[in-house]
Amino acid sequence: MAPQTSPDTVLLCYCSCPDSTCAQTIAETLVNERLAACVNRLAGIRSTYRWQGAVTTDDEELLLIKTTAGCFDALKTRLLALHPYELPELIAVPVAFGHTAYLDWVRQTVGG
Template sequence: MTAPEILLCLCTCPDAVSAQKLAEALVGERLAACVNRVPGVLSTYRWQGEVNTDGEELLLVKTTVARFDALKARLLELHPYELPELIALPVDRGHAAYLDWVRGATEDC
């Protein structure tokens, strides 16, 4: 079995404005094929010694392994958080035509 080429990345944003800005930049720059925005997420986390709960938007970002480093660099540049969440999960199965589309939509021009 070969290593997965497609990644599903998770990233939270503090609000709809920053989520939209990130989604448009990542797709517009061909770093992601698609970004789904899930509003109304409540996140509970420990930060600087305190437990906090905040509303966020969750981004579901579809990209390739080949584009991940560039996506990460751009996300860290644009994200308003001091320590943004970015978790990449390998996609080892899916609809072949969709996965081909992800590859094509993220090809470096």
């Protein structure tokens, strides 16, 4: 069950991508379509996980996506359409504290 949030709650979403091309495409699309105010790309991460019964380690790039709860469903739909993985990581965490002016900027930038 999802936690109770208002549509203007700022979310920090995590998504791992297989390479920089995929990460850049998703980041640019989400920002251009006003589904995210900002996307940070962290290159050089290594992910170890269990998939289809085997433990696997891959090089990936991590996206840190800033959006609002009100935009999350549209962001999720778009991200899943763009992502090459069968089961993409998408985890959203409500931001409890932050620089008020920055959080206001996120709210004003998405949606449109």
